[in-house]
Amino acid sequence: MNIDEQTVDKIAHLARLELAADEKQTMIKDMNKILGFMDKLNEVNTTGVEPLVYMTAEVNNLREDAIKQDITTEEALENAPSHDDSHFLVAKVISK
Structure with a gap:
């Protein structure tokens, strides 16, 4: 297959690219x-x-997800500048 200017124009359109005339010539050379x-690569005998699906035969050993609470809600809120009994209070950032 040989890449021509029409093919580059079509690919550029699909990729939403604008190419100058000199850029098109460079793309034609590079794509060819x-x-x-x-x-x-197609000439290589791969019989x-x-x-190759994975680069190594290593198995990824993942730990079990375990829910644990390291601190209580009260402890989390101790250093908050503004809070109520169970929530952080922040300034309103979204207005209608």
Whole structure:
């Protein structure tokens, strides 16, 4: 496949890009290089090669999520500049 100016225009439109004439020529060259590299990769014999899904065979050992309360509500509110019995009080920031 060879990239031409119409293809670059279509891709630029889909990507919502505005390209100058010199930028289009640069993109044509770069995209053709990329496709050339992909053609070389397609020449490699991959028969019998398993697809790579994960980079390592390591298993991620996650801990169980456990709900625990380290401090009480009263302790959390002790240093609050403004609070009621169970909530922090903050200045109103949204108005209608």
